[in-house]
Amino acid sequence: MRTSRGPALRSRLRLLPLLALLAGLTDPAASASPVAPAAGFAANPIVYFAVTDRFANGNRGNDRSYGRGPDGAGEAGTFHGGDLAGLTQKLRDGYFAGLGVNALWITAPYEQIHGWVVGGKQSFKHYAYHGYWPLDYTRLDANMGTPDELRALIDTAHAQGVRVLFDVVMNHPGYADIGTLAEYRVPVLWKGHEKATLADYHGYIDYNNFDFAQWWGPDWVRAGLPGYQEGGGDDFTMQLAYLADFRTDSPTAVGLPPILQNKAGSGARALPGTSVRGYLVSWLSEWVREYGVDGFRCDTVKHVEPDSWRALKNASTAALADWKKRHPQQKIDDAPFWMTGEAWDHGPERSGWHDAGFDSMINFDFQHRAGGDWNAVDAEYRRYAGLLGKGPRYDILSYISSHDTLLFPRENLRHGLSALLLAPGGVQLFYGDESGRQPGAAPDGDTQQNTRSDMNWERPDEALLAHARKLGQFRARHLALARGAHKRLGQQPYLFSRVDAASGDRVLVAPDAIGELTLKVHGVFADGAQVRDAYSGRAATVRDGAVSLRADGALLLEAAP
Known part of the structure; x- marks a missing residue:
């Protein structure tokens, strides 16, 4: 509804x-x-x-x-x-x-x-x-x-x-x-299957039984079971991890799989x-x-x-x-x-x-x-x-x-x-x-x-x-992080810029920065620009192509709102 x-x-x-x-x-x-x-x-x-x-x-x-x-x-x-x-x-x-x-x-x-x-x-x-x-x-x-x-x-x-x-x-x-086969009465289980253990699990399933057709059915899957096609030898038709392979490559019209009927x-x-x-x-x-x-x-x-x-x-x-x-x-x-x-x-x-x-x-x-x-x-x-x-x-x-x-x-x-x-x-x-x-x-x-x-x-x-x-x-x-041009700007600390030309979005990042820092930001933020470190919340003004801030473990610079 x-x-x-x-x-x-x-x-x-x-x-x-x-x-x-x-x-x-x-x-x-x-x-x-x-x-x-x-x-x-x-x-x-x-x-x-x-x-x-x-x-x-x-x-x-x-x-x-x-x-x-x-x-x-x-x-x-x-x-x-x-x-x-x-x-x-x-x-x-x-x-x-x-x-x-x-x-x-x-x-x-x-x-x-x-x-x-x-x-x-x-x-x-x-x-x-x-x-x-x-x-x-x-x-x-x-x-x-x-x-x-x-x-x-x-x-x-x-x-x-x-x-x-x-x-x-x-x-x-x-x-x-076993649980699903039993619940939907696909008649391929041996008597006593309710007591199956990890050691004897597969011994309770009759894999040679043609009644497996009442499961998904051979029109639906490749399964290597009686009446079914074997899995193929290529990526599209193989059986992955012994799972049945849906026949999505077949144009043939099919009815509902028997188990869902x-x-x-x-x-x-x-x-x-x-x-x-x-x-x-x-x-x-x-x-x-x-x-x-x-x-x-x-x-x-x-x-x-x-x-x-x-x-x-x-x-x-x-x-x-x-x-x-x-x-x-x-x-x-x-x-x-x-x-x-x-x-x-x-x-x-x-x-x-x-x-x-x-x-x-x-x-x-x-x-x-x-x-x-x-x-x-x-x-x-x-x-x-x-x-x-x-x-x-x-x-x-x-x-x-x-x-x-x-x-x-x-x-x-x-x-x-x-x-x-x-x-x-x-x-x-x-x-x-x-x-x-x-x-x-x-x-x-x-x-x-x-x-x-x-x-x-x-x-x-x-x-x-x-x-x-x-x-x-x-x-x-910041779209710039996902789609922007990447440029390394510093070694110690590691510093990079990411600038998206289409939107104008730009950031400057030092992911392991700590302590008092003066960083060159020329080409990223203009002189006089107000910037903010999103990691610490501190703000600063760009002067002479640089910005001075104290970093608390990382520096995530963006234009101040």
């Missing part, structure tokens, strides 16, 4: 970032100049990625949906209780406004497989808490919340100028787990004459049309044909325009739908994926370079700014920590956050990097699991968090 919120609610929500600042959630120096977007979102994306299940628990009543239980190995692989209501609560607290972020990327909230599969070397029960094992693209997963809770999340985010991005996967459904409460309906690609595009874009989702982070991009991603972008762009037309009070602006993609090992260069519907591609390169000294980081800044300033406009999304790779060294997070939040292009902040969240359990050394520990709300590193807030709010005000 579509609902509409009136101007009164929107006006109240608009006050939330300001109230958060007044309540002291950000450092006074950083909040003295309010966060104000310097350009459209696509020109300066500051994306916060939260693994929803591990972030904040706003509704404890949904924690054990579908009978999901503990994993038997430090709880690394099961649901922890984080949900949409928890994210909304943190929005209302002003947490994201305080960090200057303008987009919230959340793990896929649609319904996942209900049971578990064997994780590690038969060491833990692995549930789909991360959102990458879909069962029903048309329904919210009960662990994530309700339609009303999703609407509340998006309304609250939009009122603060924060976009909401869904993680989506078009490459594969979830595994054929038999699933009570599914919103999936037959679409005559529609291919697998068409169904997936319809299901995913409907979240945009119904709720106003602003963009997608697309998983396993290199394993799905470019035409499929173009179709998703086109359908979602039309869906968001339709939603905005019907919800003028709830939209942020009239910017189009936005997509970023994960193609493993993609670097900062422009690629063919930017022509396949992607506004941005995730940059795997930066994580490995951000830990170097400022000489090394500056070389990356120059390279990135040079690449982004050439030819057709494109963007990247850099990060220092990831749920798919590793966490940035915890002892070096101050440097890592500075390197990231001052980088050219778009940036993605992984939950807890700003507060010193520590790694979690890693059964069998599974480092992916230990990147996904619970958010450290009870023991944040307050000094680190204050540092991240100052940097994030500064970045939110």
